[in-house]
Amino acid sequence: MVQDPRESHRQPSVQGSRIDPYVDSYAARTRGMVASEVRALFAVASRPEVVSLAGGMPNVSALPLEDIGRIVQQVVSEQGATALQYGSAQGDPVLREHICEVMSEEGIDAASDDVIVTVGSQQALDLVTRVFVDPGDVVLCEAPTYVTAINTFAAFQADIRHVAMDGDGVVPEALEEALERLAAEGRRVKFFYTIPNFQNPAGVTLSAERRTRVLEICQRHGLLVLEDNPYGLLRYDGEPVAPLRAAAPDNVIYLGSFSKTLSPGFRIGWALAPSAVRAKLVLAAESAMLSHSTFNQMVVRRYLTDHAWREQIKDFNEMYRERRDAMLGALDALMPAGTEWTRPDGGFFVWLTLPEGLDAKAMMPRAVNERVAYVPGTGFYASDEGRRSMRLSFCYPTSEQIREGVRRLVGVIEGETELRDTFGGMSPPAGAGDDSPFPDLP
Numbered sequence: 001m002v003q004d005p006r007e008s009h010r011q012p013s014v015q016g017s018r019i020d021p022y023v024d025s026y027a028a029r030t031r032g033m034v035a036s037e038v039r040a041l042f043a044v045a046s047r048p049e050v051v052s053l054a055g056g057m058p059n060v061s062a063l064p065l066e067d068i069g070r071i072v073q074q075v076v077s078e079q080g081a082t083a084l085q086y087g088s089a090q091g092d093p094v095l096r097e098h099i100c101e102v103m104s105e106e107g108i109d110a111a112s113d114d115v116i117v118t119v120g121s122q123q124a125l126d127l128v129t130r131v132f133v134d135p136g137d138v139v140l141c142e143a144p145t146y147v148t149a150i151n152t153f154a155a156f157q158a159d160i161r162h163v164a165m166d167g168d169g170v171v172p173e174a175l176e177e178a179l180e181r182l183a184a185e186g187r188r189v190k191f192f193y194t195i196p197n198f199q200n201p202a203g204v205t206l207s208a209e210r211r212t213r214v215l216e217i218c219q220r221h222g223l224l225v226l227e228d229n230p231y232g233l234l235r236y237d238g239e240p241v242a243p244l245r246a247a248a249p250d251n252v253i254y255l256g257s258f259s260k261t262l263s264p265g266f267r268i269g270w271a272l273a274p275s276a277v278r279a280k281l282v283l284a285a286e287s288a289m290l291s292h293s294t295f296n297q298m299v300v301r302r303y304l305t306d307h308a309w310r311e312q313i314k315d316f317n318e319m320y321r322e323r324r325d326a327m328l329g330a331l332d333a334l335m336p337a338g339t340e341w342t343r344p345d346g347g348f349f350v351w352l353t354l355p356e357g358l359d360a361k362a363m364m365p366r367a368v369n370e371r372v373a374y375v376p377g378t379g380f381y382a383s384d385e386g387r388r389s390m391r392l393s394f395c396y397p398t399s400e401q402i403r404e405g406v407r408r409l410v411g412v413i414e415g416e417t418e419l420r421d422t423f424g425g426m427s428p429p430a431g432a433g434d435d436s437p438f439p440d441l442p
Contacts, residue, residue: 091117198347
């Protein structure tokens with residue numbers, strides 16, 4: 001007698017779950033696919049009464065939306081037969097030439113043949129990891145680091161190790177020590193992942209002197225550098241610092257994106273890689289999604305051709321500088337003693353560290369009740385660190401909203417401080433809360 005398959009679904013295995021009858025069938029790598037600290041805040045932060053200092057969403061309302069609408073219409077009417085067709089996994093050749101022009105603004109001299117267009121820089125992260133990482137391989141990352149990079153590396157079963165940072169970026173001595181320790185253990189390190197400009201989440205920039213030292217250390221150890229630079233053109237103070245890729249084209253894979261300087265809705269990013277690596281990335285992209293959206297690429301390509309995009313970035317920088325200054329001014333004026341924060345020269349984020357004995361993750365329910373949202377620092381580590389820290393974003397709310405959000409946050413911190421002084425600091429056990437259902441935002 002053949003069993004009704006519906007019946008088998010009602011009979012989970014001993015190790016299975018009544019909610020998910022396929023739990024025993026998933027690949028081992030899915031154990032690394034856990035929801036991050038950020039995305040679940042989306043539902044809370046999107047409520048109109050909540051001031052969100054959480055998500056790193058660019059303010060796309062500042063774009064010339066009428067101009068973009070005209071570009072979309074032109075692409076459809078003049079190039080529709082091509083724009084609505086399959087394309088190349090490497091990306092549109094003309095767009096790749098424009099991408100080289102964009103990178104030249106930061107001092108990178110590149111050939112369009114070495115560029116691969118990706119679905120945001122996030123897909124570039126996935127492709128690089130897919131090509132290089134076997135289960136158990138070590139990936140070195142700054143501490144803290146981009147939450148979805150952690151999720152990507154974990155999904156491919158990498159052993160994620162952190163390297164300490166300070167106000168000038170990753171500490172070269174800590175990088176050297178980590179590499180020597182791992183070599184003594186016989187461990188293979190595949191690459192060092194870094195966000196050198198206005199780092200997500202810390203907001204710090206790797207100094208020019210340290211960039212030279214980091215490259216020298218990585219070259220001496222034969223280590224590839226994965227440089228993620230979505231914020232590089234969003235500088236509000238200070239002088240630009242040349243990308244790592246500009247100094248070491250054979251040792252660096254460079255990732256870029258239009259998500260912050262144009263719009264995340266187009267989902268256009270790129271990877272610039274040495275030729276042999278680029279060929280592997282194209283093959284990986286073909287197997288993952290066959291080809292990109294030709295339509296989106298042609299819209300972005302025409303925008304870069306016909307629109308004064310450099311002036312648009314200047315407009316963005318003025319707007320974000322005002323919002324950054326509003327956040328730093330409110331923090332300076334209102335934050336209680338014992339609280340520390342970074343002072344970014346660009347990008348979207350401030351990294352705030354609470355006084356001793358406070359826990360940013362445990363404090364979240366009180367913050368939501370007081371109608372302010374942030375991202376707890378624990379989401380930016382592969383280990384159980386960051387409990388005293390939080391990421392604050394100034395890119396999306398207005399300056400007035402930022403000041404009000406900081407005021408509300410200060411009230412939450414003061415309330416938690418009173419509890420600490422009355423009952424003593426709370427020290428959650430290691431690993432507590434690691435299964436929190438928070439998904440990711442940029």
